[in-house]
Amino acid sequence: MFALRRIRRFSTAAPRKAYPTSFISHLRTQKLNVFNIGVAFLTLSLSSQMVTYKQKYEKALAEQTQLDDKVAALEKLVLDLGGSLPDDEALAKAKEAAEQAEAQALRERQEEANALAALTTDEKKGKKSKLI
Structure with missing residues (x-):
């Protein structure tokens, strides 16, 4: 009985709007007013800042890894030459x-x-x- 109700509901229901796949396609469906424009601007600026900080973080992480490798090589060289850490x-x-x-x-x-x-x-x- 419940299955029949579900089938009837799905067959007679209005088609759902497709979920936007990008922020730009989402903006096309919104009304054009000052609030929505402001929210869109803030969203785009925050997302660009997030991308920038992520790139900076990845660059710093790569530099840290490179420096760790150099320190390990220098420590090995000091020990090979008879020094002590x-x-x-x-x-x-x-x-x-x-x-x-x-x-x-x-x-x-x-x-x-x-x-x-x-x-x-x-x-x-x-x-x-x-x-x-």
């Missing part, structure tokens, strides 16, 4: 030393800036401040 502790110590040197340089620059600022403020005092 730095371990994690040595890398951590070198990183800590670099951070301390950077912090020291930043402190020195800040002290120089403060001293220079103190000198320039003394020179710019007006007549009233000298009288008081």
Whole structure:
């Protein structure tokens, strides 16, 4: 009984619209108003941005793979020549030393800036401040 209803429904139903296969064919079926034009513009711009970022990502991924291969080849060359690769502790110590040197340089620059600022403020005092 249900099968007969389904057959009758499919045989008497109006034909469905074909699903658009592209964005342009979808736009042809839409009404032409400001909102639909804006949505179409935003959709196209976002899709072009997505394609651009995907290409950038794939390029960066390819470069990273190439760099990984080069690093592996260099490490192998160092080991073949009798050298040794730095371990994690040595890398951590070198990183800590670099951070301390950077912090020291930043402190020195800040002290120089403060001293220079103190000198320039003394020179710019007006007549009233000298009288008081």
